[in-house]
Amino acid sequence: MKPSPLLIRLLLIAALCALAVSAARIWWPSAAGLLTSAWWLGMGALALASALDFATGRHCQGLSGQRRLPGNLALGVEQEIQLDLENRGPRTLSLLLTDQIPAELRGRDLPLQIHLTPGQEIRAPYRATPIRRGLAAFGRLEALVSSPWHLWQRRVLFGEAQEVKVYPNFLGISSLQALSTEQSLRYMGVHQQQRRGEGLDFRQLREYRRGDSQRQVDWRASARMQKLISREYQDERDQEIIFLLDCGRRMRTRDGDLSHFDHALNALLLSAYVAIRQGDAVGLQCFAGDHSRLPPVKGEGAINLLLNHVYDLHSGTSHSDYTAAAEQLLARQQRRALVILLTNVRDEDSEDLTAAVQQLSRHHLVMVACLRERALDELLEKPVADFDDALMHGAGRDFVQRRNRLLQQLRARNTILADALPSAMHMSLVETYWQLKRSGRL
Structure with missing residues (x-):
């Protein structure tokens, strides 16, 4: 039990009254006796009420x-x-x-x-x-x-x-579950490219529709049915996508309320969900501090397995060793797959990252997903008001130029890139995956 704010206020009032009684003895001696008796009477009543209230309130039942x-x-x-x-x-x-x-x-x-x-x-x-x-x-x-x-x-x-x-924020996945693949992509604002017709699996025969290409027409079936019959194709299934997730110190950079690592996980889960809906298998390998791994999984329960695997993953303070991560992945993943490296690259990573991408590209299709720091964009957009601002602006522009040179080097080696702000990385990943899928490269 402790005194309530009300009891404390009453005691403070009593203390002020005591001071007033003491002052009355000096300035108003004739009323001092009556005021003293009233004060003692009030204090006695307060003490009695406090004791009774303490006795009845000390037990809280029910x-x-x-x-x-x-x-x-x-x-x-x-x-x-x-x-x-x-x-x-x-x-x-x-x-x-x-x-x-x-x-x-x-x-x-x-x-x-x-x-x-x-x-x-x-x-x-x-x-x-x-x-x-x-x-x-x-x-x-x-x-x-x-x-x-x-x-x-x-x-x-x-x-x-x-x-x-x-x-991680799985509400984006929940909102897509009732939609078809095409509706899901439109909902996310992903632009769908017309497929080339190569590397696609035959699905079924159907009646000719306006817009079908001549090569889709099955002439034998058309002669049998006495009407035009087209072949319908579906994107190849049973491909494997491996996310190579950077858990190093750079992924601790915050963008709004979330870190780059959290944004990367959100993008990973949403793109993994789209891939699983397409019949592909999705796996995960972490590096730089955490080395957990989830072998490729597919089917209805795959996204739940992935969610439960990553929900307590966190970025650490270790350095990101891309070459070691590539060697580890090559030792474990024999079948050709799309390897998506989720990281925050800088120009000092040039040699290590380029070597790792070259190693992986011998056996796999490689995509590097780079999270761009929003603070750099804001720095370059900020007006230059004084000399200190000019120095910051120049340093920021030099950093961005060196980073862009690294990305150009990767593009020159035919590396697929997804470079976006953390909050937009999910759209960039899904759109790039969909382009690869529809073009038959995957």
């Missing part, structure tokens, strides 16, 4: 509650969390309620002011936003319960501790 959590949470997406409370005790409870929120979440609307009459049940919501992936462990519910006259407060813990997984 308060119970539980927390209702979603099955999982998505990074950066605000969620409503429900607290179910019940008062089974004999008296009305007035309490200041909060929740022991884990470090992975940022809550708002807390603490909550709650009044519960005997036998009452209520549901009190508050909102929380995950700011870090992984396993988030909630503690118990915590309340400051006021005594009947609100002179004392007692700290009460109730409810059970709970855990919930914070995944």
Whole structure:
């Protein structure tokens, strides 16, 4: 039990009254005796009320509650969390309620002011936003319960501790599940190129449609059916896509509320989902600190396997060794695949990155997905007002030019590039994958 703000205010008022009585003895001696008696009477009443309130409020019986959590949470997406409370005790409870929120979440609307009459049940919501992936462990519910006259407060813990997984932002995947592949691509703003007709699997025969090419017409079937019949093709399936994910220190750079690593995971998951919908298998290999690996998987449950594999992955402080990562991947992946390297490149990586891409290109189709730092774009767009701004602008432009030279070197070696801001990387990855798929290169 501890004094409530009301009791503290009353004691402060009593202290001020004591000072007033002392001043009255000097300036108003005739009324000093009456004021002193009134002060002692008031203090006695306050002490008696405090003692009775302490005795009746020290026991808090019948308060119970539980927390209702979603099955999982998505990074950066605000969620409503429900607290179910019940008062089974004999008296009305007035309490200041909060929740022991884990470090992975940022809550708002807390603490909550709650009044519960005997036998009452209520549901009190508050909102929380995950700011870090992984396993988030909630503690118990915590309340400051006021005594009947609100002179004392007692700290009460109730409810059970709970855990919930914070995944990368999978809501983009959820919004695409009910759509066809073409609808999904249009929803994301991906431009679809007309396929060339090479490297595609035969699907079925159907009636000729306006716009079908002459080479699609099956003349034997047309003669049999006495009408034009076309062959329908589908993109080749059962290809493998391996994401080579950089977990090094550069991926810790923040872009808004999320790090480059979190943006890379979001892009990885969305593009993996599109590939799985196309019948391809998707795998993952990490490097630079974390060396976890998921062999290529396909089918309906593949995206869930990938989600559960990456939800607690985090970037570290290790240096990104591209050559070692390429050697490790070549030792494990024998079948030809599309290897997508997700990283944040700089010009000092030129030799190491070029050597790694050359190694991988002998056996695989290689794409380098580069996350561009938004801060550089903002620096170059900022007006130059003084000498310090000019120095910063020049340094930024020199950095960008050297980075662009590295990307040009990679393009000259026929390396596929996806260079985009972190928030737009998912669209760039999906569009590049779709172009490769439709062109028959994959």
